[in-house]
Amino acid sequence: MSVARPTRTRKDPAQPKPRRKTAKTKRSASTGHRTDLLESMLRIRHFEERCVELYSAAKIRGFVHLYIGEEAVAVGVNGALTAGDAVVSTYREHGHALARGITSDAVMAEMYGRTTGCSGGRGGSMHLFDASRRFYGGNAIVAGGLPLAAGLALADRMRGRTDVTCCFFGDGAFAEGEFHETANLAALWKLPLLLVCENNRYAMGTALERHEAQTDLAMRAASYGMVAWSVDGMDVEVVEEAARRAVEGIRAGTGPHFLELRTYRFRAHSMYDPDRYRDKSEIEQWRSRDPIRLLRDRMRENGELRDKDVEAIEQRITTEIDHAVEAAERAPEEPVENLLHHVTSSSAEAVS
Numbered sequence: 001m002s003v004a005r006p007t008r009t010r011k012d013p014a015q016p017k018p019r020r021k022t023a024k025t026k027r028s029a030s031t032g033h034r035t036d037l038l039e040s041m042l043r044i045r046h047f048e049e050r051c052v053e054l055y056s057a058a059k060i061r062g063f064v065h066l067y068i069g070e071e072a073v074a075v076g077v078n079g080a081l082t083a084g085d086a087v088v089s090t091y092r093e094h095g096h097a098l099a100r101g102i103t104s105d106a107v108m109a110e111m112y113g114r115t116t117g118c119s120g121g122r123g124g125s126m127h128l129f130d131a132s133r134r135f136y137g138g139n140a141i142v143a144g145g146l147p148l149a150a151g152l153a154l155a156d157r158m159r160g161r162t163d164v165t166c167c168f169f170g171d172g173a174f175a176e177g178e179f180h181e182t183a184n185l186a187a188l189w190k191l192p193l194l195l196v197c198e199n200n201r202y203a204m205g206t207a208l209e210r211h212e213a214q215t216d217l218a219m220r221a222a223s224y225g226m227v228a229w230s231v232d233g234m235d236v237e238v239v240e241e242a243a244r245r246a247v248e249g250i251r252a253g254t255g256p257h258f259l260e261l262r263t264y265r266f267r268a269h270s271m272y273d274p275d276r277y278r279d280k281s282e283i284e285q286w287r288s289r290d291p292i293r294l295l296r297d298r299m300r301e302n303g304e305l306r307d308k309d310v311e312a313i314e315q316r317i318t319t320e321i322d323h324a325v326e327a328a329e330r331a332p333e334e335p336v337e338n339l340l341h342h343v344t345s346s347s348a349e350a351v352s
Protein backbone atom coordinates (compact mmCIF):
# COMPACT_ATOMS: atom_id res chain seq x y z
CA MET A 1 0.00 0.00 0.00
CA SER A 2 1.42 3.37 -0.83
CA VAL A 3 1.36 5.93 1.93
CA ALA A 4 -0.41 9.14 0.97
CA ARG A 5 1.93 12.07 0.60
CA PRO A 6 1.08 15.06 2.74
CA THR A 7 -0.12 18.14 0.91
CA ARG A 8 2.21 21.11 0.69
CA THR A 9 1.39 24.75 0.96
CA ARG A 10 2.70 27.15 -1.67
CA LYS A 11 6.24 28.14 -0.85
CA ASP A 12 7.30 31.69 -0.13
CA PRO A 13 10.29 32.29 -2.47
CA ALA A 14 11.72 34.77 0.05
CA GLN A 15 12.09 32.02 2.63
CA PRO A 16 15.13 29.75 2.64
CA LYS A 17 14.36 26.27 1.32
CA PRO A 18 13.87 23.90 4.26
CA ARG A 19 16.40 21.09 4.40
CA ARG A 20 14.31 18.03 3.78
CA LYS A 21 15.49 14.70 2.54
CA THR A 22 13.89 11.35 1.98
CA ALA A 23 15.73 8.48 3.63
CA LYS A 24 16.77 5.70 1.27
CA THR A 25 16.73 2.09 2.32
CA LYS A 26 19.74 -0.19 2.45
CA ARG A 27 18.64 -3.66 3.41
CA SER A 28 21.93 -5.20 4.39
CA ALA A 29 21.00 -6.57 7.81
CA SER A 30 22.12 -10.13 8.42
CA THR A 31 19.59 -12.90 8.94
CA GLY A 32 20.46 -12.99 12.64
CA HIS A 33 19.84 -9.30 12.98
CA ARG A 34 16.55 -9.49 11.11
CA THR A 35 15.50 -12.35 13.36
CA ASP A 36 16.27 -10.18 16.39
CA LEU A 37 14.15 -7.37 14.95
CA LEU A 38 11.29 -9.80 14.35
CA GLU A 39 11.54 -11.24 17.84
CA SER A 40 11.57 -7.80 19.41
CA MET A 41 8.42 -6.78 17.49
CA LEU A 42 6.70 -10.06 18.35
CA ARG A 43 7.51 -9.57 22.04
CA ILE A 44 5.77 -6.18 22.03
CA ARG A 45 2.76 -7.53 20.10
CA HIS A 46 2.26 -10.57 22.36
CA PHE A 47 2.91 -8.59 25.52
CA GLU A 48 0.21 -6.08 24.63
CA GLU A 49 -2.27 -8.71 23.48
CA ARG A 50 -1.87 -10.29 26.93
CA CYS A 51 -2.42 -6.87 28.49
CA VAL A 52 -5.78 -6.65 26.70
CA GLU A 53 -6.84 -9.93 28.32
CA LEU A 54 -5.56 -8.83 31.72
CA TYR A 55 -7.31 -5.49 31.41
CA SER A 56 -10.62 -7.22 30.64
CA ALA A 57 -10.06 -9.37 33.73
CA ALA A 58 -9.48 -6.17 35.79
CA LYS A 59 -5.96 -7.30 36.67
CA ILE A 60 -4.58 -4.17 35.04
CA ARG A 61 -6.35 -0.88 35.73
CA GLY A 62 -6.14 2.77 34.82
CA PHE A 63 -5.27 4.08 31.38
CA VAL A 64 -3.66 1.73 28.88
CA HIS A 65 -2.61 2.87 25.41
CA LEU A 66 -1.63 0.09 23.04
CA TYR A 67 1.22 0.30 20.54
CA ILE A 68 -0.01 -2.58 18.35
CA GLY A 69 0.75 -1.72 14.71
CA GLU A 70 3.56 0.70 15.56
CA GLU A 71 6.17 -1.86 16.68
CA ALA A 72 8.56 -1.17 13.79
CA VAL A 73 9.14 2.34 15.11
CA ALA A 74 10.31 1.40 18.62
CA VAL A 75 12.33 -1.58 17.42
CA GLY A 76 13.90 0.11 14.40
CA VAL A 77 14.90 3.26 16.27
CA ASN A 78 16.24 1.33 19.22
CA GLY A 79 18.45 -0.65 16.82
CA ALA A 80 20.28 2.58 16.02
CA LEU A 81 20.92 3.52 19.66
CA THR A 82 23.62 2.38 22.06
CA ALA A 83 23.18 1.52 25.76
CA GLY A 84 24.54 4.94 26.75
CA ASP A 85 21.94 6.88 24.78
CA ALA A 86 18.92 8.27 26.61
CA VAL A 87 15.28 7.67 25.65
CA VAL A 88 12.24 9.76 26.52
CA SER A 89 8.81 8.48 25.59
CA THR A 90 5.07 9.08 25.80
CA TYR A 91 2.18 7.27 27.53
CA ARG A 92 2.16 4.81 24.57
CA GLU A 93 5.49 3.46 25.66
CA HIS A 94 5.27 -0.28 26.41
CA GLY A 95 6.98 -0.95 23.07
CA HIS A 96 9.76 1.57 23.66
CA ALA A 97 10.45 0.14 27.12
CA LEU A 98 10.54 -3.48 25.94
CA ALA A 99 12.66 -2.65 22.90
CA ARG A 100 15.06 -0.82 25.22
CA GLY A 101 15.57 -4.03 27.18
CA ILE A 102 13.42 -3.41 30.23
CA THR A 103 12.32 -6.96 30.98
CA SER A 104 8.81 -8.30 30.46
CA ASP A 105 8.84 -9.14 34.17
CA ALA A 106 9.54 -5.52 35.17
CA VAL A 107 7.05 -4.03 32.72
CA MET A 108 4.27 -6.48 33.59
CA ALA A 109 4.78 -5.96 37.33
CA GLU A 110 4.49 -2.22 36.71
CA MET A 111 1.24 -2.76 34.81
CA TYR A 112 -0.01 -4.56 37.91
CA GLY A 113 1.22 -1.75 40.20
CA ARG A 114 3.57 -4.06 42.10
CA THR A 115 6.75 -3.09 43.92
CA THR A 116 8.80 -5.24 41.52
CA GLY A 117 7.71 -3.06 38.61
CA CYS A 118 10.26 -0.89 36.83
CA SER A 119 8.80 2.20 38.56
CA GLY A 120 8.24 0.41 41.84
CA GLY A 121 4.54 0.07 41.06
CA ARG A 122 3.95 3.80 41.28
CA GLY A 123 3.73 4.57 37.60
CA GLY A 124 1.63 1.95 35.88
CA SER A 125 1.19 1.74 32.13
CA MET A 126 1.86 5.42 31.39
CA HIS A 127 4.94 5.90 33.56
CA LEU A 128 7.41 3.13 32.85
CA PHE A 129 10.84 4.35 33.94
CA ASP A 130 14.31 2.84 34.33
CA ALA A 131 17.17 5.24 34.96
CA SER A 132 19.71 2.39 34.83
CA ARG A 133 18.80 1.96 31.16
CA ARG A 134 18.53 5.71 30.66
CA PHE A 135 14.81 5.28 29.96
CA TYR A 136 13.21 8.46 31.27
CA GLY A 137 9.51 7.70 30.92
CA GLY A 138 6.58 7.26 30.19
CA ASN A 139 5.19 10.88 30.09
CA ALA A 140 1.44 11.44 30.13
CA ILE A 141 1.43 15.03 28.91
CA VAL A 142 1.32 15.44 25.15
CA ALA A 143 4.73 16.88 24.09
CA GLY A 144 5.78 16.95 27.75
CA GLY A 145 8.78 14.71 27.10
CA LEU A 146 10.32 17.09 24.56
CA PRO A 147 11.74 19.76 26.89
CA LEU A 148 12.95 16.99 29.23
CA ALA A 149 14.77 15.38 26.33
CA ALA A 150 16.37 18.70 25.35
CA GLY A 151 17.54 19.09 28.95
CA LEU A 152 19.03 15.60 28.99
CA ALA A 153 20.81 16.23 25.69
CA LEU A 154 22.19 19.53 26.99
CA ALA A 155 23.32 17.92 30.26
CA ASP A 156 25.08 15.10 28.42
CA ARG A 157 26.95 17.57 26.24
CA MET A 158 27.93 19.72 29.23
CA ARG A 159 29.32 16.57 30.90
CA GLY A 160 31.38 15.78 27.81
CA ARG A 161 29.38 12.67 26.90
CA THR A 162 28.88 11.72 23.26
CA ASP A 163 25.47 10.13 23.81
CA VAL A 164 22.32 10.97 21.92
CA THR A 165 18.93 11.58 23.52
CA CYS A 166 16.05 10.09 21.56
CA CYS A 167 12.59 11.51 22.15
CA PHE A 168 9.45 9.75 20.89
CA PHE A 169 6.26 11.78 20.54
CA GLY A 170 3.06 11.72 18.51
CA ASP A 171 1.72 13.87 15.68
CA GLY A 172 -0.44 15.56 18.33
CA ALA A 173 2.71 17.21 19.72
CA PHE A 174 2.77 19.59 16.75
CA ALA A 175 -0.22 21.38 18.28
CA GLU A 176 1.77 22.05 21.47
CA GLY A 177 4.14 24.93 22.12
CA GLU A 178 6.59 22.56 23.78
CA PHE A 179 7.41 20.92 20.47
CA HIS A 180 8.20 24.25 18.83
CA GLU A 181 10.16 25.62 21.79
CA THR A 182 12.23 22.43 21.94
CA ALA A 183 12.83 22.29 18.18
CA ASN A 184 13.99 25.91 18.16
CA LEU A 185 16.41 25.64 21.08
CA ALA A 186 17.69 22.24 20.03
CA ALA A 187 18.56 23.57 16.58
CA LEU A 188 19.96 26.84 17.95
CA TRP A 189 22.21 25.00 20.43
CA LYS A 190 22.87 22.05 18.10
CA LEU A 191 21.82 19.60 20.79
CA PRO A 192 22.48 15.87 20.33
CA LEU A 193 18.78 15.13 20.04
CA LEU A 194 16.89 12.66 17.86
CA LEU A 195 13.27 13.76 17.51
CA VAL A 196 11.07 10.81 16.54
CA CYS A 197 7.53 11.76 15.57
CA GLU A 198 5.24 8.74 15.46
CA ASN A 199 2.73 10.03 12.95
CA ASN A 200 -0.17 7.59 13.32
CA ARG A 201 -2.48 10.24 11.79
CA TYR A 202 -4.68 10.73 14.87
CA ALA A 203 -4.45 12.52 18.19
CA MET A 204 -7.15 10.68 20.12
CA GLY A 205 -10.12 11.03 17.72
CA THR A 206 -8.77 14.04 15.82
CA ALA A 207 -7.21 13.43 12.43
CA LEU A 208 -4.02 15.37 11.69
CA GLU A 209 -5.63 17.38 8.88
CA ARG A 210 -8.32 18.54 11.28
CA HIS A 211 -5.86 20.20 13.68
CA GLU A 212 -2.86 21.20 11.57
CA ALA A 213 -2.93 23.72 8.71
CA GLN A 214 0.29 22.26 7.32
CA THR A 215 0.49 18.48 7.59
CA ASP A 216 3.97 18.04 6.11
CA LEU A 217 5.61 17.50 9.49
CA ALA A 218 9.15 16.93 8.25
CA MET A 219 9.04 20.19 6.32
CA ARG A 220 7.89 22.03 9.43
CA ALA A 221 10.64 20.52 11.54
CA ALA A 222 13.18 21.39 8.85
CA SER A 223 12.05 25.01 9.04
CA TYR A 224 13.77 25.19 12.45
CA GLY A 225 17.09 24.47 10.75
CA MET A 226 17.48 20.77 11.37
CA VAL A 227 17.75 17.76 9.09
CA ALA A 228 14.31 16.16 8.79
CA TRP A 229 13.17 13.02 7.01
CA SER A 230 9.81 11.43 6.39
CA VAL A 231 10.05 7.65 6.62
CA ASP A 232 7.86 4.54 6.16
CA GLY A 233 7.25 3.62 9.80
CA MET A 234 5.81 0.18 8.99
CA ASP A 235 9.08 -1.25 7.65
CA VAL A 236 11.45 -1.89 10.53
CA GLU A 237 14.51 -2.08 8.32
CA VAL A 238 13.74 1.26 6.70
CA VAL A 239 13.19 2.77 10.15
CA GLU A 240 16.46 1.39 11.49
CA GLU A 241 18.47 2.61 8.52
CA ALA A 242 16.99 6.10 8.74
CA ALA A 243 17.58 6.25 12.49
CA ARG A 244 21.15 5.05 12.03
CA ARG A 245 21.90 7.78 9.55
CA ALA A 246 20.30 10.37 11.79
CA VAL A 247 22.24 9.21 14.85
CA GLU A 248 25.49 9.25 12.86
CA GLY A 249 24.78 12.84 11.89
CA ILE A 250 23.99 13.81 15.48
CA ARG A 251 27.16 12.16 16.83
CA ALA A 252 29.14 13.96 14.16
CA GLY A 253 27.98 17.21 15.77
CA THR A 254 25.48 18.40 13.16
CA GLY A 255 22.76 19.01 15.73
CA PRO A 256 19.27 17.59 16.15
CA HIS A 257 17.62 15.41 13.52
CA PHE A 258 13.91 14.85 13.04
CA LEU A 259 12.25 11.69 11.76
CA GLU A 260 8.57 11.59 10.86
CA LEU A 261 7.66 7.91 10.94
CA ARG A 262 4.42 7.27 9.09
CA THR A 263 2.70 4.59 11.10
CA TYR A 264 -0.72 3.51 12.36
CA ARG A 265 -2.23 2.17 15.53
CA PHE A 266 -4.40 -0.85 14.81
CA ARG A 267 -6.26 -0.52 18.11
CA ALA A 268 -8.25 2.33 19.61
CA HIS A 269 -6.51 5.29 21.26
CA SER A 270 -6.92 3.73 24.71
CA MET A 271 -8.98 1.00 26.32
CA TYR A 272 -11.82 3.52 26.79
CA ASP A 273 -12.03 4.71 23.18
CA PRO A 274 -14.96 3.38 21.08
CA ASP A 275 -12.92 4.23 17.93
CA ARG A 276 -15.76 5.76 15.88
CA TYR A 277 -13.78 8.41 14.03
CA ARG A 278 -12.12 6.25 11.35
CA ASP A 279 -13.35 3.84 8.71
CA LYS A 280 -12.84 0.15 9.22
CA SER A 281 -11.54 0.03 5.64
CA GLU A 282 -8.76 2.46 6.58
CA ILE A 283 -7.72 0.22 9.46
CA GLU A 284 -7.77 -2.83 7.17
CA GLN A 285 -5.68 -1.01 4.59
CA TRP A 286 -2.98 -0.29 7.16
CA ARG A 287 -3.24 -3.78 8.61
CA SER A 288 -2.26 -5.11 5.22
CA ARG A 289 1.13 -3.51 5.92
CA ASP A 290 1.44 -5.00 9.40
CA PRO A 291 5.11 -4.44 10.30
CA ILE A 292 5.53 -7.95 11.68
CA ARG A 293 4.05 -9.64 8.65
CA LEU A 294 6.06 -7.38 6.36
CA LEU A 295 9.38 -8.51 7.81
CA ARG A 296 8.31 -12.12 8.30
CA ASP A 297 7.19 -12.46 4.67
CA ARG A 298 10.35 -10.81 3.40
CA MET A 299 12.49 -13.21 5.39
CA ARG A 300 10.45 -16.19 4.20
CA GLU A 301 10.82 -15.09 0.59
CA ASN A 302 14.58 -14.72 1.12
CA GLY A 303 14.68 -18.25 2.53
CA GLU A 304 15.88 -16.82 5.86
CA LEU A 305 13.01 -18.03 8.00
CA ARG A 306 10.99 -21.22 8.27
CA ASP A 307 7.60 -21.58 9.92
CA LYS A 308 9.14 -23.61 12.70
CA ASP A 309 11.57 -20.75 13.45
CA VAL A 310 8.64 -18.39 13.96
CA GLU A 311 6.87 -20.96 16.12
CA ALA A 312 9.99 -21.34 18.28
CA ILE A 313 10.26 -17.57 18.76
CA GLU A 314 6.58 -17.28 19.63
CA GLN A 315 6.83 -20.17 22.08
CA ARG A 316 9.81 -18.51 23.80
CA ILE A 317 7.93 -15.22 24.09
CA THR A 318 4.78 -16.91 25.40
CA THR A 319 6.83 -18.62 28.12
CA GLU A 320 8.47 -15.28 28.98
CA ILE A 321 5.12 -13.49 29.27
CA ASP A 322 3.53 -16.35 31.23
CA HIS A 323 6.39 -16.00 33.69
CA ALA A 324 5.95 -12.22 33.86
CA VAL A 325 2.24 -12.59 34.64
CA GLU A 326 2.80 -15.26 37.28
CA ALA A 327 5.54 -13.20 38.93
CA ALA A 328 3.38 -10.05 38.90
CA GLU A 329 0.47 -11.96 40.44
CA ARG A 330 2.71 -13.07 43.30
CA ALA A 331 4.54 -9.75 43.80
CA PRO A 332 3.56 -7.47 46.69
CA GLU A 333 1.84 -4.10 46.49
CA GLU A 334 3.59 -1.24 48.23
CA PRO A 335 2.45 -0.97 51.85
CA VAL A 336 0.43 2.13 52.68
CA GLU A 337 2.99 3.27 55.28
CA ASN A 338 5.47 3.81 52.40
CA LEU A 339 3.17 6.28 50.72
CA LEU A 340 5.37 9.31 51.37
CA HIS A 341 8.54 7.65 50.15
CA HIS A 342 10.08 9.23 47.04
CA VAL A 343 7.87 12.31 47.33
CA THR A 344 10.85 14.53 48.04
CA SER A 345 14.52 13.57 47.86
CA SER A 346 14.74 13.11 51.62
CA SER A 347 11.27 11.69 52.33
CA ALA A 348 12.45 8.07 52.21
CA GLU A 349 14.60 8.76 55.27
CA ALA A 350 12.06 11.04 56.94
CA VAL A 351 9.39 8.33 56.95
CA SER A 352 10.50 5.09 58.44
Ligand SMILES: Cc1ncc(C[n+]2csc(CCOP(=O)(O)OP(=O)(O)O)c2C)c(N)n1
Binds near residue numbers: 141
Ligand atom coordinates in the same frame (compact mmCIF):
# COMPACT_ATOMS: atom_id res chain seq x y z
C1 LIG B 1 -1.13 18.74 27.16
C2 LIG B 1 -2.14 17.65 26.98
N1 LIG B 1 -3.33 17.93 26.38
C3 LIG B 1 -4.24 16.95 26.20
C4 LIG B 1 -4.01 15.68 26.67
C5 LIG B 1 -5.05 14.58 26.43
N2 LIG B 1 -4.52 13.66 25.42
C6 LIG B 1 -4.03 12.47 25.79
S1 LIG B 1 -3.47 11.61 24.48
C7 LIG B 1 -3.86 12.83 23.39
C8 LIG B 1 -3.60 12.66 21.92
C9 LIG B 1 -2.16 12.72 21.53
O1 LIG B 1 -1.99 12.25 20.23
P1 LIG B 1 -0.59 11.99 19.61
O2 LIG B 1 0.40 12.99 20.13
O3 LIG B 1 -0.74 11.95 18.15
O4 LIG B 1 -0.13 10.57 20.17
P2 LIG B 1 -0.81 9.15 19.93
O5 LIG B 1 -1.80 8.96 21.04
O6 LIG B 1 -1.43 9.15 18.59
O7 LIG B 1 0.30 8.16 20.05
C10 LIG B 1 -4.45 13.88 24.05
C11 LIG B 1 -4.94 15.10 23.41
C12 LIG B 1 -2.78 15.44 27.32
N3 LIG B 1 -2.48 14.24 27.79
N4 LIG B 1 -1.86 16.43 27.44
Ligand SMILES: [Mg+2]
Binds near residue numbers: 172200202
Ligand atom coordinates in the same frame (compact mmCIF):
# COMPACT_ATOMS: atom_id res chain seq x y z
MG1 LIG C 1 -1.04 10.31 16.94
